[in-house]
Amino acid sequence: xxxxxxxxxxxxxxxxxxxxxxxxxxxxxxxxxxxxxxxxxxxxxxxxxxxxxxxxxxxxxxxxxxxxxxxxxxxxxxxxxxxxxxxxxxxxxxxxxxxxxxxxxxxxxxxxxxxxxxxxxxxxxxxxxxxxxxxxxxxxxxxxxxxxxxxxxxxxxxxxxxxxxxxxxxxxxxxxxxxxxxxxxxxxxxxxxxxxxxxxxxxxxxxxxxxxxxxxxxxxxxxxxxxxxxxxxxxxxxxxxxxxxxxxxxxxxxxxxxxxxxxxxxxxxxxxxxxxxxxxxxxxxxxxxxxxxxxxxxxxxxxxxxxxxxxxxxxxxxxxxxxxxxxxxxx
Ligand SMILES: O=c1ccn([C@H]2C[C@H](O)[C@@H](CO)O2)c(=O)[nH]1
Ligand SMILES: [Zn+2]
Numbered sequence: 001x002x003x004x005x006x007x008x009x010x011x012x013x014x015x016x017x018x019x020x021x022x023x024x025x026x027x028x029x030x031x032x033x034x035x036x037x038x039x040x041x042x043x044x045x046x047x048x049x050x051x052x053x054x055x056x057x058x059x060x061x062x063x064x065x066x067x068x069x070x071x072x073x074x075x076x077x078x079x080x081x082x083x084x085x086x087x088x089x090x091x092x093x094x095x096x097x098x099x100x101x102x103x104x105x106x107x108x109x110x111x112x113x114x115x116x117x118x119x120x121x122x123x124x125x126x127x128x129x130x131x132x133x134x135x136x137x138x139x140x141x142x143x144x145x146x147x148x149x150x151x152x153x154x155x156x157x158x159x160x161x162x163x164x165x166x167x168x169x170x171x172x173x174x175x176x177x178x179x180x181x182x183x184x185x186x187x188x189x190x191x192x193x194x195x196x197x198x199x200x201x202x203x204x205x206x207x208x209x210x211x212x213x214x215x216x217x218x219x220x221x222x223x224x225x226x227x228x229x230x231x232x233x234x235x236x237x238x239x240x241x242x243x244x245x246x247x248x249x250x251x252x253x254x255x256x257x258x259x260x261x262x263x264x265x266x267x268x269x270x271x272x273x274x275x276x277x278x279x280x281x282x283x284x285x286x287x288x289x290x291x292x293x294x295x296x297x298x299x300x301x302x303x304x305x306x307x308x309x310x311x312x313x314x315x316x317x318x319x320x321x322x323x324x325x326x327x328x329x330x331x
Contacts, residue, residue, distance in 0.1 A: 028058065030105060030269040034077035045073055046159055048118040048151060049128065055081040055098070056122045060268065062088050067122045070098035072106070075113040075144065080105050085261075085268060087276075089304045093254075096261050099135035103142060103186070104248060104257060104265040107221070112187055113144035116162060118151035128153040128160065136169040138255040141186040141223065141248070145174075175251050179225055186248060192220045192230045193324040197288060200315040211236060211283040212315045214244045219285045219317060222246035222259070224292070231286035231294045233263040237278045238307070243267045247294065259284065259294055260301045279306040288316040 032040065032051070041050030048071040055069025063086040070082035082102025086095045096104075098119060106114060120128045130150055131139065139145055145165055153160025166172075175185055184190050196216055204213050211234040218232025224247055232246040245262025260282075267279065284298045295314050302312050 027054075028272040029054070030058070030081045031109065032079040034079070037073075037079035042071075042073075042079055045116040045149075045162070046151075048073060048079070048116060049120070049126075049153070051079060051081060052118060052120045052126060052128075053122075055083060056120065056126075058268075059083040059098070060085045062086055063092075068098050068119070069122075070102045070117060070119045072099075072102045072117045073115050074106055074109075074111040075115055075147075076111055078109075078111070080109075080111075083268065085264065087301070087305050090301060094258075094261065094301060096257070096265065097132065097135050099131045100138055100255075100257055101265050101268070103139065104245065104262050105269055106142075107187055107223075107248065108245065108262070108266055108269075114139070114142055114148050114187075115144075116149045116151070118153075125155075127155060130168055133169075134255045136165065137173075137252050138250055138257070139165055140169070140172060140174050141250055143185040143188045145185075173252055175225070178251050183225055186223045190221060190223065191323075191327050192222060192224075193320045193327055194220050194230060194285070194287075194317040195320045196285070197316040197318050200317075209242065211242070211281060212285065212313070214242055215283040215285040215315070216317060218244040218246040218259070218263070223248045225249065226251060226253070227291045229287060229290040229292035231259045231284060231290070233259040233285075233294075233298065234283050235263050235267060235279050235306075236281040237267070237271060237274060238280050239278075241271065243270065247292075258297060258301075259286075260298045276305040277307050279310055281311045282306065282313075284312075284314045285317050286314070287318070 051071045052069050056067040059067035061084050068084040072080050080102050082098035084098050120126050148165040149162035152163045214234035215232045219230050222230030224230045226249050235243045243263050243266040245266050247259040248257045250256045282302050
């Protein structure tokens with residue numbers, strides 16, 4: 001008989017432990033299926049704020065101490081979180097805003113469009129806001145930007161309402177002003193038809209875990225229609241987990257997001273709270289003599305934030321013209 005309470009409490013401890021583990025796993029979640037979002041209270045777009053506290057808790061703002069979160073619903077019905085990310089030791093323009101984070105994560109997850117977006121800052125209470133000018137401009141690059149709706153909600157309103165992005169940026173310099181009609185925009189399928197240059201050594205044909213192959217695959221998704229300088233970055237952390245991201249350009253140039261930042265979006269979204277100093281290996285793939293080269297900036301960022309002995313390599317790529325003719329004739 002004396003054993004029983006012990007057994008019971010042992011069992012209870014196991015249950016509590018596994019519940020805690022599940023909660024800890026949830027804590028770092030950046031992507032929710034429609035069902036998962038509904039179980040968090042996001043049963044319809046106007047309820048996106050139900051996930052805003054979670055988003056803000058994941059912010060990485062060691063310089064400003066600001067915790068800014070974004071919650072967005074993609075056209076697939078999945079719900080994504082975005083956060084502000086700051087890098088101590090680096091110039092401030094390398095920081096990532098939550099809306100940029102969110103759109104980059106949509107691209108990394110092959111989403112086709114953003115539908116609704118809520119943004120908030122945590123002061124004493126939660127205050128909903130709207131994307132800054134830079135992010136409004138960045139959002140214009142997505143293929144369905146005319147469908148994007150932003151939550152407009154003052155402190156005194158219980159629910160608020162959605163307003164179109166066009167309402168926030170009525171006089172715009174948009175991709176349509178520069179790109180030929182029908183050019184694929186951000187979040188549309190792309191293949192830059194890049195292959196590693198001969199100097200990059202052995203090239204794998206199947207899916208492998210070489211960082212250079214991951215970075216090449218990333219560069220093939222890169223959105224660089226204004227300068228034709230696609231690039232991709234792959235990272236490895238000390239536990240061997242890989243992350244990748246690609247350069248995303250803006251027609252207004254300065255809102256563009258570099259390939260290291262894009263890979264860091266993947267890192268923040270999937271590393272379960274690890275610090276950037278856990279990154280031990282990095283590869284950048286870009287064109288030789290690219291009009292916009294990322295090499296010096298990538299090295300500078302990684303030298304500042306990654307593990308002190310982080311190995312950084314650059315491989316060059318070229319366009320596979322035969323493939324490019326095939327891909328473009330399909331369009
Ligand atoms: O509209 C804004 C203004 C600021 N920030 C972030 C950037 C930085 O991390 C911190 C301080 O500006 O807040 C945003 O995300 N959106
Ligand atoms: Zn912004």
